[in-house]
Amino acid sequence: MQSRLHAHVGTMRQLEILLAVHDKGSINEAAKALFLTQPTVSIQMRKLSDAIGEPLYQFINRKLIFTDVGLELVKTAVEVLDSFARLDMALGYIRKFKSGTLRLAVVTTSKYFIPHLLGPFCEQFPDIDIQLNIGNREKTIERMKQGVDDFYVFSHPPQDIDAQSLELLDNPLVAIAHQDHPLGKQASISLADLCEVPFLMREKGSGTRYAIEALFKQHKLQPNIKMTIESNEAIKHAVMSKLGISIISAHTLTYGGQSGLVRLPVKELPIDSHWFFMWSTSKRPTLIASAFLKHIESNGRELLQDELDKSGLG
Template sequence: MNYTLHQLEIFKKIAEVKSVTKASEQLFLTQPAVSIQLKNFQDQFKLPLFEVVGRKLYITEFGEEIAKAAAKILEEVEAINYKSSLFEGELAGKLKISIVSTAKYAMPYFLSGFIKENKMVDVTMDVTNKMSVIRALENNECDFAMVSTIPKKLKIEQIELMKNKMFFVAGKDYKIPKKNVSLKDLNESIFIFRENGSATRLAMEKYLVKHKIEILRKMELTSNEAVKQAVIAGLGISIMPIIGINDALKTGDIQILKIKDLPLETYWNLIWLRSKNLSNVAKAFQQFIINNKEEIIEEQFRKYNNSSKY
């Protein structure tokens, strides 16, 4: 047999996602290239690794065993690469970060420079809701988390990153009776909420209670992107972080409603457990953020902190 590491990686991914198309997307390869490598890999075995029934791909029992073996081989190769880099004086290892969904618009900018400087560092970034992020932190499943609300029950350390400004927004066809919308004008609208556990939902609920806004109809969605698309479609109004809707504002698909006591302002924070023994990679990332956060915020996020613009 003469299979390559590249073929092992491709088959492992296909076995995970059960689709050549999805595997090609996640590996940033063309579908024909993945199909060719899959065929070449299959040709080296007498037993089938997979079968196609209808339009669905199924991994055979034999294929599952080969996929497990491939995963182990690739892990060993990764370990060899890490050890080689360490002996050469390079930083090598894994960095695990868990972030709330709206932080996905910010965290990549804080990671970019660090990854470019340290090519042997692999990053896993889990994008989920606040409750899941805190659970991952509490269970030691990640090195760092990015949140806008600090968990009170955990003993954590933090680095304050940047402002998180939230506005009431509506679709382009939302009828505004006058220049500034009054709180009473909102009562007939459908309010679009994030799911329970979301910091954005909590901020929105506090604002509505504080100003005694009556909610007659509401909708609940499980991601910031879903809320944005619902607002664009004219399904209702919501309070959303400005960082996640900037493109829609530029195209005019979303409009900011000028309402009393807005925007709401919190801060994004990079947090970690005080008791956690940070790896060398995690310590290096921590120091990178401390040294470079002001420059990153100025270069990438100055437009979001300009209050006069909105």
């Protein structure tokens, strides 16, 4: 017997609002993003919940948490809206307009080089829209599990998700200090020396932290963590303010600037890691996603390597 659920799940606009609430994690932030009032978003979500017959989310300690039913509806909403996006792009191709929306979710540190991949692609397809979500490794993995985006970028890819990957670029992790720091004046130091001074660590869920903890564990050492900080930019400024030393991606220095900082000559560094471009095998690619993947496969490494060569890190 054919299901009639589609007759009750609401309008396309309600599905768009649902995805905005899911992505923003807040009724108020979703309303701002969609240029709607907060009551309008709440009413549409209540109507959608009533149509399904189950609550889509709940508030726990003032935090909006989606229920299992809500997450399943999010998956369906992504598929439905993607189908219309593919139709829109197909019609655009037919009319000689290469338009559509490309959705990317990337871990925080990769935000420095992703624009160098997007720039030439957007020149080729000037009418496309780009939705770029930047978060830590944990949040980006969650988006990938939900199938929200077309592509994902990780330095430490998840192993429990059915996906394909393409290695993009080396991602060496290096130690940095203020240019006046005593360790910066030494010709050679060890990882153990880093444990003797205040250390600034990325937050839990960060791929950089994952790699740093693995390195210290391998050498049976424990860093003297003074602060936990949620962004590379904030870590760089904390190091500039002489609050401690840290280990970050060399690309953060390449693309983000390194005024007042020095790279420490630690014998056990750099940590050897890589950037990976990933996509779910269970998600049917849109036309614009297929075009972007072809762009990455044919030009991606060369574009990024050129930038590294200009910076001296190539």
